[in-house]
Amino acid sequence: MSEGHHLKTHCIQLVPIFQNLETEEMERIASLSHVQTYDKGDMIYHAGEEENFLYIVHKGKVKVTRLMENGKEQLLRILESGDFMGELALFTKNIHDSYAESSSPTELCVITREDFQEILAKHPEISMKVLEEVSHRLSQAEKLMTQLSAQDAEIRIASYLLDLAEEQHTNNIVLPMSKKDIASYLGTTQETLSRKLSSMQEKGWINQKGHRHIRLLEKESLFQITHS
Amino acid sequence: MSEGHHLKTHCIQLVPIFQNLETEEMERIASLSHVQTYDKGDMIYHAGEEENFLYIVHKGKVKVTRLMENGKEQLLRILESGDFMGELALFTKNIHDSYAESSSPTELCVITREDFQEILAKHPEISMKVLEEVSHRLSQAEKLMTQLSAQDAEIRIASYLLDLAEEQHTNNIVLPMSKKDIASYLGTTQETLSRKLSSMQEKGWINQKGHRHIRLLEKESLFQITHS
DNA sequence: CGATTAGTTGACTGTGTTCAATCGCGGTGG
DNA sequence: CCACCGCGATTGAACACAGTCAACTAATCG
Numbered sequence: 103m104s105e106g107h108h109l110k111t112h113c114i115q116l117v118p119i120f121q122n123l124e125t126e127e128m129e130r131i132a133s134l135s136h137v138q139t140y141d142k143g144d145m146i147y148h149a150g151e152e153e154n155f156l157y158i159v160h161k162g163k164v165k166v167t168r169l170m171e172n173g174k175e176q177l178l179r180i181l182e183s184g185d186f187m188g189e190l191a192l193f194t195k196n197i198h199d200s201y202a203e204s205s206s207p208t209e210l211c212v213i214t215r216e217d218f219q220e221i222l223a224k225h226p227e228i229s230m231k232v233l234e235e236v237s238h239r240l241s242q243a244e245k246l247m248t249q250l251s252a253q254d255a256e257i258r259i260a261s262y263l264l265d266l267a268e269e270q271h272t273n274n275i276v277l278p279m280s281k282k283d284i285a286s287y288l289g290t291t292q293e294t295l296s297r298k299l300s301s302m303q304e305k306g307w308i309n310q311k312g313h314r315h316i317r318l319l320e321k322e323s324l325f326q327i328t329h330s
Numbered sequence: 331m332s333e334g335h336h337l338k339t340h341c342i343q344l345v346p347i348f349q350n351l352e353t354e355e356m357e358r359i360a361s362l363s364h365v366q367t368y369d370k371g372d373m374i375y376h377a378g379e380e381e382n383f384l385y386i387v388h389k390g391k392v393k394v395t396r397l398m399e400n401g402k403e404q405l406l407r408i409l410e411s412g413d414f415m416g417e418l419a420l421f422t423k424n425i426h427d428s429y430a431e432s433s434s435p436t437e438l439c440v441i442t443r444e445d446f447q448e449i450l451a452k453h454p455e456i457s458m459k460v461l462e463e464v465s466h467r468l469s470q471a472e473k474l475m476t477q478l479s480a481q482d483a484e485i486r487i488a489s490y491l492l493d494l495a496e497e498q499h500t501n502n503i504v505l506p507m508s509k510k511d512i513a514s515y516l517g518t519t520q521e522t523l524s525r526k527l528s529s530m531q532e533k534g535w536i537n538q539k540g541h542r543h544i545r546l547l548e549k550e551s552l553f554q555i556t557h558s
Numbered sequence: 559c560g561a562t563t564a565g566t567t568g569a570c571t572g573t574g575t576t577c578a579a580t581c582g583c584g585g586t587g588g
Numbered sequence: 589c590c591a592c593c594g595c596g597a598t599t600g601a602a603c604a605c606a607g608t609c610a611a612c613t614a615a616t617c618g
Contacts, residue, residue, distance in 0.1 A: 168476045170480050171485060171489065172482065172556075172557070174480075178475070189461075193462045222458065223454075226451075226454030229454065230457055233420075236461060236465055236468055237417055238418075240468045243472055244406055244427075245396075245427070247471060247474060247478060248398050250475060251398070254400065255573080257400060281596075282596070289479030290575090293576080293597090294573090296597060296599080313596070328399040330401075481575075481606095509565065519608085520564085520565070521606090521607075522607075525567080528567085559618100561616105561618090562618105563614105565612105565614075565615085566613070567612075567613090568610090572605105572606095573606090575603090577602095578600090581599085582597080583595095583597085585594095586593085586594105587590105588590090588591085
């Protein structure tokens with residue numbers, strides 16, 4: 103078994119949607135995928151290109167963004183180990199409407215449309231897993247949409263901090279990306295985010311340590327402003 | 331065959347996800363669903379309730395909204411004949427985080443979580459159809475997200491008008507909902523929408539007739555502003 | 559045709575963006 | 589381990605956009 107093959111099996115094993123499969127089936131699927139590596143900053147695909155592959159993140163982080171008509175970019179999501187993208191490719195010859203950029207050294211498992219369709223036909227239970235994941239993301243996207251149109255930036259930021267705290271099970275949160283990216287995700291600018299965080303710190307609600315660490319001191323106050 | 335049963339079969343037949351099934355299978359599925367009717371303004375479900383059913387719209391319109399933390403409502407989508415909602419119920423005992431309201435006399439086919447899971451297990455091709463629909467909606471939601479964070483309301487409105495024109499294959503567009511709802515959908519207020527439309531009319535770009543009809547006179551100009 | 563609801567318009571205010579200058583964290587090499 | 593440099597982050601000032609509240613008008617339905 104080649105090093106490469108071993109790597110691919112490993113890649114497939116990692117992914118929630120392929121769990122609960124027989125080992126030999128997993129090997130067969132692995133043999134259909136191939137591994138691609140990217141350095142930080144490399145583009146994985148561009149808007150306008152044909153969408154022909156399902157990408158599964160094995161290692162690293164991938165940033166998916168969309169260019170707004172006015173030229174600014176909106177961060178849609180960050181993929182980490184086990185996440186996938188490109189599921190729309192399954193159905194029709196689509197055109198990407200977003201950009202995917204590796205934001206750290208990254209390893210992806212890539213499967214062609216045809217191969218993945220075949221896999222799904224053979225393993226219906228996988229399509230349920232994919233459906234579950236996509237449904238969940240839709241729900242998330244709708245949540246974010248609601249937040250984006252809450253005009254008050256402070257509310258969006260407070261919400262986001264509380265979400266992070268819950269996700270990370272601690273009040274000492276580590277920002278998963280740069281403040282620039284967070285601002286883009288929250289539909290505001292770096293400057294506004296910075297100002298709001300400073301003002302929260304002045305009020306004693308949070309404590310910023312370095313560029314990526316925030317300690318939540320008064321969750322209750324943060325929660326309050328999201329509800330008025 | 332009772333009138334009720336006949337109705338249900340009809341309801342199931344309408345829906346894209348159940349197409350390409352044998353007649354008897356369709357009848358079996360129909361027998362698992364039951365029909366619910368609502369008047370304009372009736373609530374179908376509330377946020378906070380358990381999500382136990384898949385709802386398929388047979389007739390009428392359903393408005394799905396989300397309450398923002400600050401108390402305002404964001405319109406997520408409008409369902410029409412053949413659309414469905416509640417697919418998240420398939421996977422776990424979820425809680426609704428949105429409100430569904432009938433916005434005209436409406437007939438729904440309702441299927442319980444258990445029954446629908448059983449149907450999917452028997453007909454894997456249906457889960458592919460559901461996946462296709464959900465993927466498509468995710469893509470739409472991401473598009474809307476991008477639009478929502480375009481700070482300029484005029485851009486969002488122009489984009490929306492152009493989308494409608496494309497959807498309806500004409501420059502004489504009919505608004506699919508009230509201006510109040512459109513404003514909510516676009517993340518702005520009734521007043522701002524009204525002002526922007528008036529200003530577009532002054533510039534000679536559009537022509538409003540009554541409350542729901544708009545003729546696009548200078549699509550090119552509308553397109554231009556969305557790209558700066 | 560009249561009532562009721564939807565939409566329009568005006569004046570004011572507040573928040574966030576923009577552009578530009580400066581700061582300081584954190585990684586790199588000595 | 590410390591000093592340096594570059595980029596991310598912060599801060600300031602001016603302006604403009606859109607939200608709010610309130611009064612008014614127009615359209616649609618029975």
